[in-house]
Structures are given as structure tokens and as C-alpha cells.
Amino acid sequence: DSGVTQTPKHLITATGQRVTLRCSPRSGDLSVYWYQQSLDQGLQFLIQYYNGEERAKGNILERFSAQQFPDLHSELNLSSLELGDSALYFCASSVVAGSYNEQFFGPGTRLTVL
Amino acid sequence: AQSVAQPEDQVNVAEGNPLTVKCTYSVSGNPYLFWYVQYPNRGLQFLLKYITGDNLVKGSYGFEAEFNKSQTSFHLKKPSALVSDSALYFCAVRDIAGNTPLVFGKGTRLSVIA
Numbered sequence: 001d002s003g004v005t006q007t008p009k010h011l012i013t014a015t016g017q018r019v020t021l022r023c024s025p026r027s028g029d030l031s032v033y034w035y036q037q038s039l040d041q042g043l044q045f046l047i048q049y050y051n052g053e054e055r056a057k058g059n060i061l062e063r064f065s066a067q068q069f070p071d072l073h074s075e076l077n078l079s080s081l082e083l084g085d086s087a088l089y090f091c092a093s094s095v096v097a098g099s100y101n102e103q104f105f106g107p108g109t110r111l112t113v114l
Numbered sequence: 115a116q117s118v119a120q121p122e123d124q125v126n127v128a129e130g131n132p133l134t135v136k137c138t139y140s141v142s143g144n145p146y147l148f149w150y151v152q153y154p155n156r157g158l159q160f161l162l163k164y165i166t167g168d169n170l171v172k173g174s175y176g177f178e179a180e181f182n183k184s185q186t187s188f189h190l191k192k193p194s195a196l197v198s199d200s201a202l203y204f205c206a207v208r209d210i211a212g213n214t215p216l217v218f219g220k221g222t223r224l225s226v227i228a
Binding site for chain 1: 148150159216221
């Protein structure tokens with residue numbers, strides 16, 4: 001158990017809908033990262049927050065947004081969902097941002113868009 | 115831009131034999147290098163990392179990796195493979211300089227056969 005929690009575990013929804021994925025980092029970790037894992041694209045970095053502020057952006061679509069709250073939990077919002085958004089979404093956390101510290105990954109949320 | 119290549123999609127090895135999972139990287143400066151393992155339906159677990167110093171890094175579950183700057187490689191090794199080592203292995207890199215996110219390879223599926 002990494003100490004990073006993600007809810008829900010599974011999510012099934014329809015095209016055009018909007019969903020919210022939630023992540024609680026390890027106790028003491030200030031930085032949260034979101035990744036998308038799909039069979040064809042591998043593990044893609046989406047976005048990073050550090051202590052409530054956006055720190056880095058990767059291949060995140062404009063339909064997707066995220067935020068980190070004062071209690072350090074984070075939410076990833078996916079809207080106008082398409083079939084291609086079906087994937088595993090991982091959250092990871094680390095003590096600080098932009099360092100040599102390893103990231104600790106949550107168990108993931110499996111999103112299925114029908 | 116930084117990148118990681120894992121040239122083998124699949125590695126098969128007999129139980130008790132040594133195993134190697136290959137990784138090469140590209141960064142403009144000096145790298146931080148990481149190996150993660152993913153078991154089915156689980157998040158990624160940190161195995162080991164190279165920051166600086168000794169080129170041979172020892173990690174969890176008997177794994178080790180050798181940093182080779184001239185060949186820009188960071189191959190993962192284990193002297194004697196176990197069936198329970200069967201999983202998906204990811205190499206990742208980030209440049210020491212600058213606020214760059216961690217970049218993952220596509221992953222290598224290791225299958226250890228009894």
C-alpha cells in the first residue's frame with residue numbers, strides 16, 4: 001500500500017458526460033501528479049500540482065482540468081468524454097516538486113466510456 | 115526534450131536464471147533515473163533510482179540497475195528470477211536541470227517461467 005488513495009476504483013459512463021476523479025496523497029506529500037495509462041499511448045503525464053498551485057502541464061486535453069485543494073487532495077475533471085478517453089488514470093504524490101524524490105502511485109481509476 | 119526507450123516489449127526468462135530489462139534514455143543534462151514495477155490491476159511501485167554516485171544501484175526485491183553514462187543506459191537486473199517477478203516494468207527519467215516532469219518508457223512485460 002503506497003498511502004495514495006484514489007476514488008472511485010471503476011467508473012463507467014457515456015460519451016459526452018463529465019466525471020470527477022479524486023486523489024488523496026500520502027501524508028506529508030505536497031506534490032500531486034496525474035497520469036493516463038492506455039494500451040496504445042503508455043503512461044502519459046497529464047498535470048502536476050504542488051501545494052495547491054499548478055506546477056507543470058503535460059499532454060492534458062482542454063476538456064480535462066484539475067485542482068489541488070487546501071487539504072492537498074486533488075481532483076481531475078474530465079468533460080465531454082469520448083470513447084478514446086477510456087483508460088486507467090493514476091494519481092501519484094511526492095514530498096516535494098521537481099526533485100529526485102520518487103513518486104508514489106495510487107491504485108488508479110479505470111474509466112470506461114461507452 | 116527528454117525521452118526513454120525500452121526496446122523490448124516482452125522479456126521471457128526461466129525461473130532461477132538472471133534477468134535483464136533494458137532501458138536507454140536521452141536528456142540534455144544529467145539524469146535522475148527510476149525503475150517502477152506494475153502488477154496486474156495495481157498502481158506502479160517504486161523499485162530503485164539513480165541520482166548520483168555509485169553506478170550500481172540496489173533496490174527492492176533483489177533488483178539492481180547499472181547506470182552507464184557513455185551508453186546512456188540504465189538496465190534493470192536480477193541475479194535469479196522468481197515467478198512472482200512477472201509484471202510490467204517501467205523505466206523513467208527526468209533531467210536534473212529545470213522543472214521537467216518524469217518521462218516514462220512504454221514498459222517491458224517480464225514473464226518468468228517455472
